[in-house]
Structures are given as structure tokens and as C-alpha cells.
Amino acid sequence: MIFGRTQSVCPVCLRVLDAQKRAEKDGIYMDKNCPEHGQFSALIWEGNLASYLRWNTENSAVDPPKDGRAPDRGCPHDCGLCTAHLRKGCCALLELTKRCNLRCPVCFASAGETGEDLPLAEIKRQYDWLMAHGGPFNIQLSGGEPTVRDDLAEIIRLGWEKGFTFFQLNTNGLRLASEPDYAKELRAAGLNTVFLQFDGLDDKVYITLRGRPLLEQKKRCVDNCAEAGLGVVLVPVIAAGVNEDQLGPILRYALEKSPAVRGVHIQPISYFGRCALERPARPLTIPAVLRLIEAQTEGLFRAADFTGGGAENPYCSFHAAYRIRPDGGLKLLPRRAEGCCCTASDDSRVSVAEQWSGDMTDFDADGALTETSALDEFLREAWRASFTVSGMVFQDAWNLDLERLRRCHICEVDSRYGMVPFCAYNLTDSEGRTMYR
């Protein structure tokens, strides 16, 4: 049964195609037909039509980018952002380097040992551009592996001077693991949170996805960040047949390491960039991930706890916020209480920052605790007990839905284009050719 229409691209030539959504007994599919390359069909939801429609909590509010450029060739070819975009940014990703100290078989940025760093002068220009186009945004320091740069602390300080107030480091954690003082140095510079690539608690997983065993280093990184008062979010890439059995162990480990670990942000693998894995006929969709979470945690986290994103298109993401009870149980928090059921990107920006930042405890210059009020204590306790589980299903050329893309608020910053939604920036065709990168 055809029940919806949208637009997508051909996975071979990336031309824009009309697409239909079709409900079958075993799931929801997106169908499209390229005049040159034929028919394509991609699973986008495991479950029936009712469950698919129930997930749609999209608020229709439109909050377009400030000073967007006039559309010219049509979406997704006008990113920058253009005035047809429905959301201004929330998170801006700065790719500080193309270099990495790993060469993962799976890497959306196709990073390796060699490659250029973004010059400091260019980073300054990008900060200024962002401030002039709706900033301050939450800044994601990304790459490549940003910690291979020795001036990372300086880049964070510079960002604060420019008026940005939230900095997230996307990292494989190797340097944070091997240099205990490094976490302290980054926190002192103003880093708020570490998004740590963390694919499981079994080294076999790291060998497949990252090319070598890394579990001990991941754990050391978490401990070093905890000691430095840096919030950590564990970010597993989950691939069917590789580590979908790791969701339960990752969540339990994260709870064990709370409050330093603020939560888990799950990324079902997308087939773009460098990806040594074959795209399966049934890639992981949101309902499949939620079912695995419930089954592997014996119902501690329930599939029914989760709802779709509020700021982005709901089919892009899932989210649940909890309070950890003294007995170790979890209390599901209503979304609004967490401030993440936002109708505007400003709320989204603040919500992300509050959930994932590190220890809010304040120390004076001698390292002693500063005097706090009862309200401060209350807030600190609320922060300590809070824990979030979220995830984002990035789109690839097979399942790209331009309606989802137009609501994207996670953008790569590029000196040629401005802000480009993450899924457009990283889109590759079946031969690995890019549209923007």
C-alpha cells in the first residue's frame, strides 16, 4: 500500500527522484525509480503502518536559517543553508583535520594517517561566519581525529572568546586514554563533553569496525575524563551482524560509569564514506534498535520509553531521558521536563548542552569547593542522577528522504558552502563519490 510521497536521490548517480512510501507486512519501504539506473527500494522502518505513523511527533513549526541563500538548483544542491531549509542550525561541526591516528574500516570522513589540518585562520573565519549567521551554535569539534592537533585547547579557547558556549569533542579517545592530563587541559580550555566512539565491550567488535583491539583504551579514556570532570557520551556505531548484541552491555557499562558518563548516543551504521561492510537488505531501523535495547537490558530500558526527535524530523532520531533512582532503577522523565521537546532550535541547543555537559561542581582557585546554595545542591543532584539514551539514524543514498533533510539542524561547516546538513555533506553514491565533501 502506497501511503506517502517524498523525494530522494538515485544511489548510483545522485539525481533527485520522486519517491513513494509503501507499507508491507514486514515493514515500510521507500521506492524510487531512476530513468537511467532503474528501481530502488529501501527498508526504512520495521513494523506496521500504524507504528510508523504513531512515531510521527513532528511539530510543524518552521524556524528557517538566518540569512539563508536563495535556492537555485533545488534541494539537496543549494546547501549553505538555503531559505527552503526549515530549521536553523543547532550543532555546527568543524572538521579540524583530515588526519586520524586510526584507519577504521568504517569512517564517514574517510580519514587516514595523512591529510590537512584546517588552518587556525580558517577556523577563526568559520567561527565568525557562524556568529554572523545565527550563532552561537553548539560546536562539535570533529575530523578526522581532532586530538591529533596540538592546538585543540587553543581552538576551544578561541571559540569561547568568539562567544560560543558549548563544545563537544568527537573522538576515538586514544589520546585522552594515553595522556591523563590531556582531559584536564581540555576541560580547563572550556570543553564541555566528550563524544567517545565506543562500539562495545568486546575487542572483536573493535577489530572489525576499527581495525584493532581498543577496549582497554576506551575504558581508560572514560576514567581519565571522569577524573577531569568532563562529561562523556558513549557513541556506538551499531552494525547488523557485527555488534547489535552490544547494546545491553554498553548501556550497563554507561550506567556503572554515571554521572561521568552522561548517556549513550547510538548510531545505527549508515552506508556512506569509507564503509567496508556490505549494505544489508534489512539495515537496522529505529524499531529494531529499540527492541534490541529492551531485550538486552531485560526491560530496564523499554522500547516504549522512546520518542522521535523534537527539533529534527522524528524519523531521524530517538530519545529517552531518565532519573537514576538510588536503588539503581530508572525513572523515565517526561520529555518536556528535560527540555528536549523543543519547538525551536534555541531550546534544542540548550537542551543538548545541559544533558551532556560535565560535572557542574565549581572549584575555587585552590581546588576547594565553592560555597553553594540549597538550590545549587538540588540542581547538582538532579544533574548527577540524569541519564539519557538517544540515537540518530543517518541517511545514505539508499534511504535519503529530502523531507527529513530539510529539517536537519546538525550541519557541517564548510568554507565554500557555509552550513551543510550532515547527511548531505557525507552523502556518497554507490561508487563513493560525494556531493559536497
Ligand code: SF4
Ligand atoms: S538540505 Fe536544506 S539547505 Fe540544503 S538544499 Fe535542501 S533545503 Fe536547502
Ligand code: SF4
Ligand atoms: S544529520 Fe541526518 S539523520 Fe541527523 S537530523 Fe540531520 S538529516 Fe536527520
Ligand SMILES: [Zn+2]
Ligand atoms: Zn541514477
